[in-house]
Amino acid sequence: MRDDTLGVHAGRGGLGQAHVPPIDLSTTYKTPDLDAATQSIDHMAAGKNPSGGSIYQRLHNPTVARFEQALAALEGAEQAVSFASGMAAVTGALLAAKMVGSHIVAVRPLYGGTDHLLCSGLLGLDVSWATADTVAQHIGPDTSLVICETPANPTLQLVDIGAVVEQAQGVPVMVDSTFATPILQKPLEHGACLVLHSGTKFIGGHGDVMAGVIGCDGVWADRLRQVRILTGANLHPMAAYTLHRGLQTLGLRVRAAQDNAQRLSAWLQSHPSVARVRYPGAPGGDPLGLIGRQLKGPGSLVAVDLVGGYEAARSVMAAVQLITPAVSLGSCDTLIQHPAGLTHRIVGEAAKDASGIGPGLLRLSVGLEDVDDIWADLSMALQKALVRAA
Ligand SMILES: *Cc1c(COP(=O)(O)O)cnc(C)c1O
Numbered sequence: 001m002r003d004d005t006l007g008v009h010a011g012r013g014g015l016g017q018a019h020v021p022p023i024d025l026s027t028t029y030k031t032p033d034l035d036a037a038t039q040s041i042d043h044m045a046a047g048k049n050p051s052g053g054s055i056y057q058r059l060h061n062p063t064v065a066r067f068e069q070a071l072a073a074l075e076g077a078e079q080a081v082s083f084a085s086g087m088a089a090v091t092g093a094l095l096a097a098k099m100v101g102s103h104i105v106a107v108r109p110l111y112g113g114t115d116h117l118l119c120s121g122l123l124g125l126d127v128s129w130a131t132a133d134t135v136a137q138h139i140g141p142d143t144s145l146v147i148c149e150t151p152a153n154p155t156l157q158l159v160d161i162g163a164v165v166e167q168a169q170g171v172p173v174m175v176d177s178t179f180a181t182p183i184l185q186k187p188l189e190h191g192a193c194l195v196l197h198s199g200t201k202f203i204g205g206h207g208d209v210m211a212g213v214i215g216c217d218g219v220w221a222d223r224l225r226q227v228r229i230l231t232g233a234n235l236h237p238m239a240a241y242t243l244h245r246g247l248q249t250l251g252l253r254v255r256a257a258q259d260n261a262q263r264l265s266a267w268l269q270s271h272p273s274v275a276r277v278r279y280p281g282a283p284g285g286d287p288l289g290l291i292g293r294q295l296k297g298p299g300s301l302v303a304v305d306l307v308g309g310y311e312a313a314r315s316v317m318a319a320v321q322l323i324t325p326a327v328s329l330g331s332c333d334t335l336i337q338h339p340a341g342l343t344h345r346i347v348g349e350a351a352k353d354a355s356g357i358g359p360g361l362l363r364l365s366v367g368l369e370d371v372d373d374i375w376a377d378l379s380m381a382l383q384k385a386l387v388r389a390a
Helices: 003-009 034-045 062-075 086-098 112-120 161-167 218-231 237-269 309-319 349-355 371-389
Strands: 079-083 103-107 126-130 143-149 173-176 194-198 212-216 274-278 301-306 335-337 361-365
Touching: 003 062, 003 237, 034 218, 062 079, 062 212, 062 237, 079 086, 079 218, 086 112, 086 143, 086 194, 086 212, 086 218, 103 112, 112 143, 143 161, 161 173, 212 218, 237 274, 237 301, 237 371, 301 309, 309 335, 309 361, 309 371
Parallel strands: 103 126, 103 143, 143 173, 173 194
Antiparallel strands: 079 212, 194 212, 274 301, 301 361, 335 361
């Protein structure tokens, strides 16, 4: 089945007469058959799904499992494991990798929180920082995971997943594919072993639910579930229901927002306040020719470097009326934010410079409004910045 069909139907089997999946909120389940329950516990402690029914919500929940099934189907993964947030999923993956070896290779730029977690030393990992073309020289006997993100946050730089996989020399590669969604990119088809999403973004799609989810093979899924049971970073069943519903409109939303972003990117190109548009669909935005080969389309995140630097960025953030000045992305409404001051505030100055996260950079998550209304608001705010600078 194709993506739009999977989005609507996956994870919805065995519903009987019901049209939508039930939300199972039980934290505990009746276990009158002690032998069967014990066996089920043994399965789950090894990271497997329960052999019988559920025992306790932290170990397994049927509503959460339905969402995971659907996401796995969309990513072409054997299984998926969900977490309470994108960062809980990143943490889960790093702890699961640590079961194998404590050296990680991380390709910058990464989401600010991921970057900070890796730099913090909190998880006791040995981290080597690489660029997409220097991964090979960092791989060692104790390397358990290579992490990259594409399109990258916030500069929309694209990474050739297949090339990173080749350089990793058999070490599993995890791709944070939050910006692409499974509609535009399927990292596992290019040799990645794990694909991670902050479900808070496009999958939820309405700015009202936090989640993380990882698609992978059965071996990694077992490790991830073991970590999840031990650390308790579970997805709540209400959140899982919301995310599962979000998948039904994911394709429609992603394509509609992308259409708007393509038009805005072209208009931004010729605005006098804009020094550079960073967008995979803009001239120079896809130097490796990955659109069509790895990425179905340029997506709906657009970043711009403003001629007027920080002052101009501050002025635009204050001037927008329709566009929401806020972090996050993938909502129905258009959001604008300042990476250097907000999402990437805690990334070191040198790393910010190297990744091109300057004081005049603004990132737009283009929404589903009529594109003419978005442009009227944005061009008004950009014009104000220009007048102020003059
Ligand atoms: C938001 C985000 C995360 C973290 O997800 P949360 O749900 O906020 O914890 C990770 N990676 C990327 C690319 C993101 O945009």
